[in-house]
Amino acid sequence: MEIDKDSLIKKLNDLGARDLGDDLLRETIFYYDKENWREGSVKFVRIRETKHGVFVAYKHHEKAAVDGAHEIEFRADNAKTVERFLEAIGLNRFRQQEKKRHTFILDKVTVDRN
16 A cells, blocks of 8 residues: 555644654564464464563464454563563564554554554
8 A cells, every 4th residue: 555654644743643753663573383373363472672662462363353363462671581581481483573663643543654
């Protein structure tokens, strides 16, 4: 989907959205085994480092729907410690990625542009 970033930002500002600015997200995904990743019911753990801290999330995608995922998220002090813990209990590092995110708040809605 092609989105004109400048037009989107202008429209959000015109609507009175609060601009929280850009952030660089660093994510590491862990899973139990490769077969689980490919099946319809996907379970994994994500470590996300942001300018606001380190967040660990367990995700279980049971079905492809708006309400198809169960998620538990909490803050952690140190991403490397969480990585060592997940490896110690038998989870496998699947991938690492970085992405830029620009966040706005409009009323009770968060608008993220990656």
